[in-house]
Amino acid sequence: MRNLTSPLFAAGLAFFLLVVVAEFEPGAAPMVVGQAILQEAPETTGTANIVTAVVLGYRGIDTLGEIAILFTASLVAGLVLERRGGKRQAQAPAGNVLRISTQLLFPLMLVIGFYIILHGHLTPGGGFQGGVILAAAFFLPLLARPGIQVRHFGLAVTEGLAGSAFIVIGLIALFQGGAFLQPLFGTGSPGQLLSAGSLPILYLVLGLKVGAELAGLLAHLVYEGSET
Amino acid sequence: MSMVFDLQWILYTGAIGLIAIGLVGIIWSRHLFRIILSLAIAEAGANLMLVIAGYRLHGHAPIMVAGVWPEQMVDPVPQAMVLTAIVIGVGIQALALSLAIRVKEAYHSLDIDEIRAAMQADIDAQAGVTGDLSQEEPSGREVIGPTVAAEEGRS
Numbered sequence: 001m002r003n004l005t006s007p008l009f010a011a012g013l014a015f016f017l018l019v020v021v022a023e024f025e026p027g028a029a030p031m032v033v034g035q036a037i038l039q040e041a042p043e044t045t046g047t048a049n050i051v052t053a054v055v056l057g058y059r060g061i062d063t064l065g066e067i068a069i070l071f072t073a074s075l076v077a078g079l080v081l082e083r084r085g086g087k088r089q090a091q092a093p094a095g096n097v098l099r100i101s102t103q104l105l106f107p108l109m110l111v112i113g114f115y116i117i118l119h120g121h122l123t124p125g126g127g128f129q130g131g132v133i134l135a136a137a138f139f140l141p142l143l144a145r146p147g148i149q150v151r152h153f154g155l156a157v158t159e160g161l162a163g164s165a166f167i168v169i170g171l172i173a174l175f176q177g178g179a180f181l182q183p184l185f186g187t188g189s190p191g192q193l194l195s196a197g198s199l200p201i202l203y204l205v206l207g208l209k210v211g212a213e214l215a216g217l218l219a220h221l222v223y224e225g226s227e228t
Numbered sequence: 229m230s231m232v233f234d235l236q237w238i239l240y241t242g243a244i245g246l247i248a249i250g251l252v253g254i255i256w257s258r259h260l261f262r263i264i265l266s267l268a269i270a271e272a273g274a275n276l277m278l279v280i281a282g283y284r285l286h287g288h289a290p291i292m293v294a295g296v297w298p299e300q301m302v303d304p305v306p307q308a309m310v311l312t313a314i315v316i317g318v319g320i321q322a323l324a325l326s327l328a329i330r331v332k333e334a335y336h337s338l339d340i341d342e343i344r345a346a347m348q349a350d351i352d353a354q355a356g357v358t359g360d361l362s363q364e365e366p367s368g369r370e371v372i373g374p375t376v377a378a379e380e381g382r383s
Binding site for chain 2: 003005006007009010011013014017018021024031033034035037038039041042048049050051053054055059062063066069070072073074076077080081122123124126128210214217220221
């Protein structure tokens with residue numbers, strides 16, 4: 001029975017979505033809100049990248065909720081995978097190619113990650129993308145030397161400080177008479193590296209938080225995967 | 229006009245197809261890892277659909293550069309939403325994978341039928357149920373719910 005109902009359900013949902021989509025006026029995008037944001041975002045927030053203006057300026061609280069979700073996922077994964085008493089299997093070390101290319105790639109990936117984070121208000125990119133690159137950079141040594149000990153304490157401190165900094169910046173805006181997480185320090189001239197007020201700072205702490213969370217998550221997964 | 233419509237139609241159909249494939253995979257798969265992968269496929273379809281909703285033909289990325297006016301840009305709001313959705317999707321997949329790792333350790337299998345049978349056996353053993361179940365007789369030694377004596381004492 002389940003064999004029959006599942007494709008029926010999926011086909012029904014697909015048909016429903018197609019009917020909804022067929023109602024769309026072709027080429028009508030952007031919608032009203034998007035058009036208004038496109039018009040006024042560079043003047044009000046000072047970012048050249050308008051997606052950044054939406055993520056941090058117009059929907060800052062949403063982004064805070066999003067990193068809270070990511071934090072919860074990483075916390076629960078750590079809880080589920082945490083194991084007391086280290087009975088870690090000794091693994092064979094990686095080959096020369098992997099170890100040397102890891103050493104070569106690590107500083108480059110750090111530079112690219114921070115570049116993408118710090119230019120998040122100017123170019124495509126930002127805290128999430130750069131944070132993932134940072135996490136990959138810190139994950140590489142785990143691949144090259146499987147026995148290496150992960151400093152979860154350092155990751156947790158980074159993550160906690162970054163998360164607190166995000167909220168503190170929001171609270172400063174609140175106490176200066178604005179709304180929570182309202183952009184601070186003026187707009188500057190759009191297109192410059194030092195512009196858009198507090199949004200690059202927000203993206204920097206966001207990138208550090210995302211990077212630390214994902215690195216911890218990957219470390220948990222790789223150790224669990226190597227044990228059995 | 230009709231070409232615009234055709235392109236958007238194709239893109240939307242692809243996104244909806246991904247969602248449908250993911251759904252069927254979630255329900256049909258017997259393997260936990262395949263279920264997680266199907267979830268990722270359905271997620272990709274949903275993200276694609278959101279991005280297409282803000283797309284316009286020959287539109288530019290919503291970034292201020294010389295020679296591009298806001299009227300030529302695509303909608304930035306769905307893009308910001310998809311940015312959010314991708315990150316949350318990564319968290320969900322990591323969480324699902326870690327749970328699957330634990331299931332594999334506990335039951336030495338990722339086949340959901342085998343896991344279900346093993347879990348049922350565990351629950352039966354905990355409740356003291358043995359072998360074939362009767363519809364009429366109470367199963368197991370423990371009496372579940374208020375006993376007759378307690379009922380009388382209360383009234």
